[in-house]
Amino acid sequence: DTGVSQNPRHKITKRGQNVTFRCDPISEHNRLYWYRQTLGQGPEFLTYFQNEAQLEKSRLLSDRFSAERPKGSFSTLEIQRTEQGDSAMYLCASSLGLAGHYEQYFGPGTRLTVT
Amino acid sequence: DAKTTQPNSMESNEEEPVHLPCNHSTISGTDYIHWYRQLPSQGPEYVIHGLTSNVNNRMASLAIAEDRKSSTLILHRATLRDAAVYYCILPSGGYQKVTFGTGTKLQVIP
Numbered sequence: 001d002t003g004v005s006q007n008p009r010h011k012i013t014k015r016g017q018n019v020t021f022r023c024d025p026i027s028e029h030n031r032l033y034w035y036r037q038t039l040g041q042g043p044e045f046l047t048y049f050q051n052e053a054q055l056e057k058s059r060l061l062s063d064r065f066s067a068e069r070p071k072g073s074f075s076t077l078e079i080q081r082t083e084q085g086d087s088a089m090y091l092c093a094s095s096l097g098l099a100g101h102y103e104q105y106f107g108p109g110t111r112l113t114v115t
Numbered sequence: 116d117a118k119t120t121q122p123n124s125m126e127s128n129e130e131e132p133v134h135l136p137c138n139h140s141t142i143s144g145t146d147y148i149h150w151y152r153q154l155p156s157q158g159p160e161y162v163i164h165g166l167t168s169n170v171n172n173r174m175a176s177l178a179i180a181e182d183r184k185s186s187t188l189i190l191h192r193a194t195l196r197d198a199a200v201y202y203c204i205l206p207s208g209g210y211q212k213v214t215f216g217t218g219t220k221l222q223v224i225p
Contacts, residue, residue, distance in 0.1 A: 004158075033213070042202055042215030043159060056212050091158050102206065103149065104213070106158030 004107035006092050012113045013082055020078045021110045025094030032075050033104060034067055035091040036060065043091055049075060050097060082114045119203045124220045127193045135188040135219055137203030142183050149206060150177065150188050152199040153218070159202065162188065198223045 005024045013019050025032050030051055035043035046065070047057045051072040061067075064082075069075040079086055089111050093104035120138040127133040139148065149164040163170055163177045165186070170177040176189040190197055202218040 035215075040217070042200075042217050045212050045214065048212070058212075093158070102147075103161040103164060104151075104159075105161065109158050 004092055004094055004105055006090075006107040006110050008110055009108060010111045010113075012115065015082055015084060015114055017082055018078065018080045019082060019112065020076050021090055021092075021112075023075045023077070023092030023094075023107060025074070025092070026105055027073075029094035029096055029105070030072075031095045031097035031102075031104075032069055033093040033095075034075070034077050035093065037089045037091055037109070038087075046077075079112075082112075084114045087112055087114045119205060119216055121201070121203055121216065121219045123217065124222065126222045126224060127190075129195060129223055129225050130192050133190040133193045133197070133221065135190075135201050135203075135221065136185065137187070138185045139203070139205055140184045142205055146205045148177065148179060148183075148186050149204050150175070151202045151204065151215075152197075153202070154196075154199045159215075162201075193221075193223045195223050195225060197221065 007022045011019055033048040034046040036046055037043045045058050046061050047067050049069040052069050064080045067077045089109040091106055091109045093106040095102055095104045147164050147166050150162040151159040152162050153159040163172055163175050165177045165179055178187045200218040200220050202215050204215055206213045
């Protein structure tokens with residue numbers, strides 16, 4: 001078990017470009033979460049998947065954001081037409097999603113800088 | 116999620132116990148209390164969780180008030196590696212949506 005991995009670790013992009021991040025959860029985990037974190041703040045929930053189904057989506061997730069988990073394993077988060085306000089750390093977490101085992105295991109994050 | 120209140124920052128001397136408080140006066144009967152910590156430049160890390168009874172694991176202890184309106188995370192001997200932001204959260208609805216606050220930044224003084 002190598003834990004949750006995220007790629008890339010860092011991404012610098014110009015305003016208006018599209019970016020895509022990947023998250024590989026712990027293999028037996030059914031649930032996968034995406035968060036955004038800015039400096040000095042705690043992680044903000046963006047969305048979560050139960051297997052391949054996207055069951056909850058924050059109002060923070062504008063139309064420019066989309067997330068997928070096509071086979072219930074890895075997930076991607078795409079941001080279209082990036083804006084400077086999108087600069088943040090994007091965190092992925094996974095959990096077993098069973099009663100008594102909801103604790104989340106986080107990846108190292110992808111730091112996005114929009115110039 | 117029910118709201119939690121934590122001090123913005125705390126200090127501890129190395130090798131001394133640390134008690135990190137969390138108030139959650141609007142907690143419901145089915146809300147678990149979870150603690151995570153985030154070391155600098157890393158993603159958050161699960162620490163411990165509990166419902167009513169005090170809990171111990173290799174990382175920490177969790178003391179829950181009898182009325183469940185507050186809890187305390189106890190680090191028995193703080194080390195420099197424990198310097199982090201500690202979050203107390205009460206995810207509801209089967210952990211479908213999780214709200215982290217700003218947490219408590221713990222500074223450990225050598």
